[in-house]
Amino acid sequence: MTSTNEDTDTVRAALRGLGHGDPSVRLRAALAVGTSPDEGSVGTLVERCAVEPEFSVRELLTWALTRHPAALTVPALLDEVRSERARARSQALHTLSKIGDRRAWPVITPALLADADEEVARCAWRAAVVLVPEGAEHGLAVSLAAQLGRGGHETRLSLSRALVALGEVMLPVLDAAATDPDPRVRAHALATERLWRDPDAGSGFAVEEAKRTVALGGGGREGR
Numbered sequence: 001m002t003s004t005n006e007d008t009d010t011v012r013a014a015l016r017g018l019g020h021g022d023p024s025v026r027l028r029a030a031l032a033v034g035t036s037p038d039e040g041s042v043g044t045l046v047e048r049c050a051v052e053p054e055f056s057v058r059e060l061l062t063w064a065l066t067r068h069p070a071a072l073t074v075p076a077l078l079d080e081v082r083s084e085r086a087r088a089r090s091q092a093l094h095t096l097s098k099i100g101d102r103r104a105w106p107v108i109t110p111a112l113l114a115d116a117d118e119e120v121a122r123c124a125w126r127a128a129v130v131l132v133p134e135g136a137e138h139g140l141a142v143s144l145a146a147q148l149g150r151g152g153h154e155t156r157l158s159l160s161r162a163l164v165a166l167g168e169v170m171l172p173v174l175d176a177a178a179t180d181p182d183p184r185v186r187a188h189a190l191a192t193e194r195l196w197r198d199p200d201a202g203s204g205f206a207v208e209e210a211k212r213t214v215a216l217g218g219g220g221r222e223g224r
Helices: 003-017 023-035 039-049 055-066 070-081 086-099 102-107 118-131 137-145 153-165 167-177 183-197 203-215
Strands: none
Touching (some): 003 039, 102 118, 118 153, 137 167, 153 183
16 A cells, blocks of 8 residues: 555545544544645545534534644634534634634624624624634724623633724724723723723723723723
């Protein structure tokens, strides 16, 4: 048997291992596929991302996809972003953020940024700040700010980090949000500004501090 045939057999065995019942076997299989990239593996990797229950295995599947040419992976991942399955959407977005190919930007729609599934929305926010083309940052900041006040601690923190990653372009948007009639939006905007000024500050403390500020009647931003 030639070395080429041996390599092909190894890849095929690894791909079969992605569906094994033992997560440690799936982990080793994903590592093997990523170590020996093969264009025939992309479809199986993408399909497995949509159903893989273990976080560590999903992370290795994403890594394996990044080892393949973007010309092959990005179109397949864009199809997954449009899937009805939340996990398929979230993992595809996560992988697109790791690949960083801005040709994927058009899939980041306002509807996706407002996805009803919070994990999908968080992945969309993270992907958006990586993929946003130059000159579109302000529009993205407006779309992200429309989600201020949403969800629990992890969701709020994820959104705040996405806004902070956009840089100063998001500050006028926070100005407007800090006077929003909804106290949850005002609190989240204030917490995000604090995170911007001091990235090392405890985000949970910042949120609670902002809530107290609103409770005391302070709606606007503090002077800098």
